[in-house]
Amino acid sequence: MKILLTAINAKYIHSNLAVYSLKAYAKDPGVEIAEYTINQTVDSILGSLYERRPDILCFSCYVWNLDYVESLAREFAKICPETEIWLGGPEVSYDAGEVLRRLPKVRGVMKGEGEATFAGLCRAYRKGEDKGPEALMTRERELSGLQGITYRTMEGEIRENPWREPLDLSEIPFVYEEMELPAHKILYYESSRGCPFACSYCLSSIDKKLRFRDLDLVKKELQFFIDREVPQVKFVDRTFNCSHSHALAVWKYIMEHDRGKTNFHFEIAADLLNEEELALISHMRPGLIQLEIGVQTVNPDTIREIRRKMDLEKVERAVERIRKGRNIHQHLDLIAGLPMEDLESFRRSFDRVYRMKPDQLQLGFLKVLKGSYMKEMEQEYELQHTERPPYEVLSTRWLSYADILLLKGVEDMVENYYNSGQFSHTLEALSARYDSPFRMFEELWEYYRGRGLDQVQHKRSARYEILLEFAAGKLPEEKEYFRELLTFDYYLRENAKTRPEFAGDYQVDKDTLRVFYEWEARTGTYLPDYRGYDKNQIRRMTHLEYFHWRNQYVLFDYFVKNPLNHEARICKIDMCCLEGEEHEFS
Known part of the structure; x- marks a missing residue:
């Protein structure tokens, strides 16, 4: 009997930790894994699944892939009616009965943590592997006693079994040890489950049983990644540093055993960082870790309403201290559409976070997830969202759909101009001419829309030209200054021939x-x-430019790049005596 665990990821570089964890825990030789992406057509995935001929087909369900999964489940049931289909994951766990009513050919849903439940499901099908009536009855008895599932009985009744108690995280096998590591993909790793906080928009707040994997196991598994020089390992822990001892132990280990190749990504609460952790972080190799920090809003009324705990001043101090170390990539998040936050409030949130100078500023939009407290409050908040996944906000009592459209435009400008890292010096100078950085991006978006530029796919150099014309229109007397700034930014990232x-x-x-x-x-x-290269070779690997605004020659060295932002090293050149002060990453 073949049991196929199927993952449909958001991008090719992603891998699905959940299906590998289920397979490793079940220890069933008949379990196989199939991974696809939402960039593939439903037809191509359907054909691939058909060729695999599973007896049991299981899908891992999230907000980004549920439409795909539902289409595949419906179509696969037509071409392989004997195959039993099961779903699992956060997107189907909290309305499992409704999912089965919507998808009459799906046999059942695994709710919540899936490892032990999936192992039990495998045993149930093994015991009832034969096709005779007695085997089917055996399978039904096994399913009736299996915690963590909602399923359809042989008579067609939908039955809700009790939820399963959370696992001891140390009992779950390390999924990568027995597999060939996927090339060119981010590897995901879990050292804790649950979350101590109760943010109303997040499903992690439902699981109050915060658990940590044994540190000896964690260190052994971290060494596995380090020894194999995995490019990036992303911790999926919801608030990695909620335990100081756990976070410190992990950070100390990767720092002491670093081989200069692996980057580790952590989602943290910056206001929880203590002095010992900040001191340790300051001594890390540039590029060893990167930090994702969910600020979400600076509105104190919103923070209280979403049941979030955050000391914003401590966040700002921690982010500033880490930024000054120039060795850690920081990614700060905001969420548009939260209760009590109108457009003006969001503008203040944006401006305050922007001035923290993160390496990336993620402007996200509220997802009203089934099972969350936010979902319960949608009528009181007059919260409108899309009916289909990802259930993204359309409007609230405080924010109109027109406001949402504006924020979508600002998000696009932030992604293309700020988060790309390609316009850093230009944006710093341009934003200094505005009282509000948000207003700068808002006007840039209006410039795009007014000229139909939002309807066109632009190559990289065109983005520079557009920004120059925008700046020149606002500040015509400074056009040449901004031309040189853009030229500086361009050659920082590219040795253009x-x-x-x-x-x-x-x-x-x-x-x-x-x-x-x-x-x-x-x-x-x-x-x-x-040394050892001739003048022509050196010239091809560098670029020399004169900038009037600096009254200086600048040499861009592409042999040595900043590991955080991939900018070229620059040297200030004194042509009079051919001696000068050298500055790295200035």
């Missing part, structure tokens, strides 16, 4: 170029890593 049109004429004459590269090939003053 063809000069972009927006940059204008090249300001370094041929004689200056020849003299500099001949001298540098001979002395290695600015580029000691290039």
Whole structure:
């Protein structure tokens, strides 16, 4: 009997920890895994599943893939009516009965934590593996006593079995030890389950039983990733640093055993960081860890209403201290559509978080998840959301749909211009001309919409040209200044062999170029890593530019890049004496 665990991921680089964990815990040789993405067509996935010929087909369900899963379940039942279909995951756990009524060909739903439940399901089908009436009755008896499922009986009745108690996390096998590691994918890892907080929009608040994996196991498994030089490991712990001793032990271990290859991603509460943790973080290799910090809002009324606990001043101090260390990538989140927050309030939230200068600022939109307290409050909040996943907010008592559309536009501008990291110096200068950074992105979005630019896919250089024209329209007397800033930003990230049109004429004459590269090939003053290369080779691997706003020649060195933002090292060049001060990542 073949039991197929099926994951449909949001992106190719993602992997599904849940299905691997279920397989490892069940220890059933008949269990196989199939992974796809939502970028594939339903037809192609359906054909692949049909060719695998499973006897039991299980789907892992989330907000981003439920439409796919439902379509596949309906169609697969037509072509393989003998195959029994099961669903599991957060998107079907809290309305399992309704899911079965909506999908009459689905046999059952695994609710909540799935490892022990799936293992029990495997045993039930093994005991009733034969096709005779007695085997079917045996399977029914096994299912009737299996905790953690809602299922359809042989008579068609939908039966709700009790939920299963949470597992001891240390009992779950390490899923990667016996498998070939997927190339070019993020690996997910779990060292704790549950969350001590009760944020009303989050399903993690439902599980109050916070559990930690034994630290000896965690250290052994971290060493596995480090030894194999896995590019990135993303911890799925909801608030990784809610236990200081656990977080400190993990961070100390990866720092002490670091081999310079693996990056670890953690979702944390910045206001919980203590002095010992901050001191440790400050000494880490650049790129060893990255931190995702959910600020969500700065409105104190909203913070209380969503049952969130946060000391915003402590968040700001921690983020600032980490930022000054210049060794940690910080990703800060905001959520639009929360109760008590109108457009003006969200603007204040955005501006305050933007001024914390995160490496990325994620402007997300409220998802009204089944099972959450937010779902219970939707009438009181006059909360409208899409009927289909991901149940994203359309309007609230405080925020109109027109406001949401504006915020979507601002989100697009933030993604393209701020989060891309390609316009850092230009945006810093431009935002300084505004009282509100939000207003800058709002006006940029209005500029896009007014010219139909939002309807076009733009290549990278076109984004620079658009931003230059936008800045020049607002500040015509500073057009050349912003042209040079954009040119600086462009060459920081790319050793372009063809000069972009927006940059204008090249300001370094041929004689200056020849003299500099001949001298540098001979002395290695600015580029000691290039010893042994001739002047032409050095010239191809670097770029020399003159900037009037700096009154300076700047050399971009692409051999040495900042591991956090991938910007080239820059050297300030004194052409008079060919000696100058060198600055890395300035």
